[in-house]
Amino acid sequence: MSHPQTAISVADLRVEYLDQGRKVRALDGISLEIRQGEKVAVIGPSGSGKSTFIRVLSGLVEPSEGHVEVAGRRLGPNGAIPREHYRDVGLVFQSHGLVPQLSARRNVLCGRLFDYGPAAVGFRPEHDAKAEEYLRHLGLGERIDVPVSRLSGGERQRVALARLLLQNPSVALLDEPISNLDVHWATRAVDSLQELRDGEGTVVMVAHDLDLARMWADRVVYLRDGRLVADGDPDAVCRQFEELGDTVETSPDDAETDGALAGQVAGQEAGKEEPDEPLSPGMNRKGFYALVGAGLIAAFIWAAIGVEFSASKLFGNLDNAADFLGRLFPPDFSDGVTEPVLASLIETIQMALLGTSLAAVLSLPIAVMAARNISPGWLRTGARLVLNLLRTVPSIIWGLFFVAIVGLGPFPGILALTFYASGYLGKFYYEGIESIDIKPLRALKTVGAGRIHRFRFGVLPQVIPLLLGYTLYMFEYNVRSASILGVVGAGGIGFYLYTYINNFNYAKATTALLALLVVVTAIDALSSVLRRRLGQAA
Numbered sequence: 001m002s003h004p005q006t007a008i009s010v011a012d013l014r015v016e017y018l019d020q021g022r023k024v025r026a027l028d029g030i031s032l033e034i035r036q037g038e039k040v041a042v043i044g045p046s047g048s049g050k051s052t053f054i055r056v057l058s059g060l061v062e063p064s065e066g067h068v069e070v071a072g073r074r075l076g077p078n079g080a081i082p083r084e085h086y087r088d089v090g091l092v093f094q095s096h097g098l099v100p101q102l103s104a105r106r107n108v109l110c111g112r113l114f115d116y117g118p119a120a121v122g123f124r125p126e127h128d129a130k131a132e133e134y135l136r137h138l139g140l141g142e143r144i145d146v147p148v149s150r151l152s153g154g155e156r157q158r159v160a161l162a163r164l165l166l167q168n169p170s171v172a173l174l175d176e177p178i179s180n181l182d183v184h185w186a187t188r189a190v191d192s193l194q195e196l197r198d199g200e201g202t203v204v205m206v207a208h209d210l211d212l213a214r215m216w217a218d219r220v221v222y223l224r225d226g227r228l229v230a231d232g233d234p235d236a237v238c239r240q241f242e243e244l245g246d247t248v249e250t251s252p253d254d255a256e257t258d259g260a261l262a263g264q265v266a267g268q269e270a271g272k273e274e275p276d277e278p279l280s281p282g283m284n285r286k287g288f289y290a291l292v293g294a295g296l297i298a299a300f301i302w303a304a305i306g307v308e309f310s311a312s313k314l315f316g317n318l319d320n321a322a323d324f325l326g327r328l329f330p331p332d333f334s335d336g337v338t339e340p341v342l343a344s345l346i347e348t349i350q351m352a353l354l355g356t357s358l359a360a361v362l363s364l365p366i367a368v369m370a371a372r373n374i375s376p377g378w379l380r381t382g383a384r385l386v387l388n389l390l391r392t393v394p395s396i397i398w399g400l401f402f403v404a405i406v407g408l409g410p411f412p413g414i415l416a417l418t419f420y421a422s423g424y425l426g427k428f429y430y431e432g433i434e435s436i437d438i439k440p441l442r443a444l445k446t447v448g449a450g451r452i453h454r455f456r457f458g459v460l461p462q463v464i465p466l467l468l469g470y471t472l473y474m475f476e477y478n479v480r481s482a483s484i485l486g487v488v489g490a491g492g493i494g495f496y497l498y499t500y501i502n503n504f505n506y507a508k509a510t511t512a513l514l515a516l517l518v519v520v521t522a523i524d525a526l527s528s529v530l531r532r533r534l535g536q537a538a
């Protein structure tokens, strides 16, 4: 254990990344100590290892070698970071790590999640008041309850800083936190860092502005090619930096090394553009697409020959077609037809509504179990198997099964729709859950949020609009599916369609089809408006 006044202790730190099988050394033998309360700026040209340094101190990237101790806790190698670590250590990335769907206020409040139990409802008034005070101080008084997705890059940076202030950690680590701010707000932002732990907070900040580093920092650390070039008095170190002719560039927003972290976490390279290189020896991308195209054409020909597909069969029977179409019109609108058609149409919609709602309830837990980013492998495999099975059986076959079990009527139809739609909804849901942005989740973890908090504040706001959209789409689809279940006696308008056509009452069948067309078109229009709204809310 180091001296109690030491906030950060690093000895002989080395970090290597694996980049397409090659080792890239990002940090190479860094040793330094930072005392509690010190304000340290880290400078260096692009690629010198500044972000990696911050990430190692935060516990997000493991050191390959060396000793790292932050806020009295030894980090890595291969050591899990306890949640308590993130009460003492706060982080701000250039890519903010905010939850876009939540308001600025709620994002800031997430900085205190550590103080709340998983089932807590609402935040304490004193935290709310403080969150508001910090947002106002940083010039966001008018934007407090606006979702972060509608804020500019600079505004988001200020929200992330306000969250750090509310978290009030003893060690604050910031990676280019003010790159999008003008001088006025940048100065105010760095000044506000003095408030952390009543001035006793330790701050390590990657800085791209040498003037700001000179003005604000007690000490400047200068990295180059992963090595420590200088460490000490801000004026002297910045002068050395200028004399060496280095330049500090701001990392492009969002493309910053968050990708680096993803690479580490997933064990694969990230944040690198895929080059247009040969896909396998001797084949480039164009050759690959030509091969795929030829394969598709061959598959089409194979299928057409297999089923004796021939356009001449249709055109050779044009007389029959004309005769059939002639008998469809005019539709029969007599009461004896419209009344049962309308009643069965209403039943069809009711079946689709119930089937879709039950499917949503049934498939959501299965989807959570099937999502790669949430569930362990063994559970995932089982859950996906269940969803595949549900999807494999067509709705009409489910209808036959349930008619055999519970008898004729709309009830077996509802069960058939529930089972069939669960297979699809479950797949849509888990793909939706897998597509969420994990940066905000990671950021929530770094303010000490537990699993349930991360799900409530990080996953749900992102997926709810998406899942509602899928469910609406499924309802739309189920109205169509429900319209054929009557063929097997499982309720809905299909019964009349089937009976009319079987008895050659084509004019009556046309009436039923027209009624169905009107309803399906209206539901399509309504559902696409609703889905568009949900998309905007997302």
Ligand SMILES: Nc1ncnc2c1ncn2[C@@H]1O[C@H](COP(=O)(O)OP(=O)(O)OP(=O)(O)O)[C@@H](O)[C@H]1O
Pocket (backbone or CB within 6 Å): 017, 018, 019, 024, 025, 026, 044, 045, 046, 047, 048, 049, 050, 051, 052, 053, 249, 250, 251, 256, 257, 259, 260, 261, 263, 264, 269, 270
């Ligand atoms: N996930 C990764 N995989 C492979 N190499 C990586 C990865 N992340 C970073 N590197 C490499 O490690 C070195 C240090 O990168 P780092 O992002 O820490 O530097 P930086 O000083 O923060 O750069 P910048 O100012 O451009 O953000 C660079 O050579 C970079 O290409």
